[in-house]
Ligand SMILES: [Fe+2]
């Protein structure tokens with residue numbers, strides 16, 4: 001019905017100082033300022049945030065889930081990156 | 096991708112579901128799964144939005160400032176719920192405005208409970224207590240739904256719902272211990288909203304054609320009758336506690352099963368309301384349609400303003 005729909009925005013919220021912004025969902029808004037204002041009304045009605053990022057959804061470049069196996073394989077095969085890979089002799093309690 | 100056939104993809108999909116691995120927007124999914132979710136989530140969204148109307152009716156006439164602030168906050172939450180849900184339906188590739196236009200054309204449904212009028216202040220109590228109570232029964236298992244964005248929206252919704260039910264119960268409890276006229280008002284609201292609330296869970300399992308597939312896909316975790324039973328078991332003692340009577344002369348507690356047994360639901364009434372012949376169907380849809388049409392200039396003005404601002408920025 002509308003000639004031009006408002007674009008879709010992804011909303012990220014920092015819930016308190018010291019934590020990262022985290023994706024909470026999306027919304028429609030005419031521009032970035034409105035996306036932040038709408039983000040406040042939609043996603044922070046109970047003090048869930050102290051900072052909002054709005055990113056237009058079309059600007060998000062995402063990895064392809066069908067290629068997830070090959071994309072993440074290099075880290076899956078390197079067990080020696082985890083401390084549990086190593087033997088620590090008895091008698092050493094903190095390392 | 097081409098050389099993997101559909102049945103192999105479907106097998107892998109069901110395997111993920113069986114292992115409780117969530118499905119995310121860009122993952123492969125069967126078309127029926129997608130369509131089922133689009134229908135269910137958009138109807139859920141419409142229910143939240145249309146559900147603002149019967150309560151919005153009483154905001155200006157709330158009996159005091161506390162009740163008014165509470166009701167206003169509750170109705171705002173329902174708007175938020177609608178928006179979380181439209182946001183998740185868009186992750187499935189559906190167009191938000193098209194789903195809304197389907198509501199306005201009568202093609203899409205919403206919960207039939209909102210086609211009943213709210214004629215007294217006690218109805219605000221009955222709705223919060225019973226309608227939000229029934230919605231919570233439906234929504235809590237949806238927090239574990241197999242589709243990630245829907246499940247996450249439900250977690251948020253459920254956190255907010257608990258105050259909705261409490262504020263409604265508080266209204267009922269207070270009226271029930273008020274003057275005889277106030278108590279009568281509460282009983283009358285319970286009488287009118289009890290059966291439509293039971294109908295909110297949908298047709299009996301034997302009549303519900305989508306249930307089996309939805310359970311297999313873990314979109315649904317319980318059948319309609321199971322959820323209805325949970326609601327009755329939870330609600331009857333609450334009514335007793337505040338001295339109100341459930342309007343069901345056949346209602347009785349079965350000592351053996353530990354469950355209440357209800358009388359027969361009038362399914363003819365349910366189907367009439369679903370078909371559009373409830374007391375307020377036309378009024379609700381007309382109000383929503385008018386809201387969109389009358390608000391269209393705001394959409395356009397905001398677009399024009401955004402364009403102007405962008406031009407100034409790039410100049
Ligand atoms: Fe809601």
Ligand SMILES: [Fe+2]
Nearest residue numbers: 173227256259
């Ligand atoms: Fe609610």
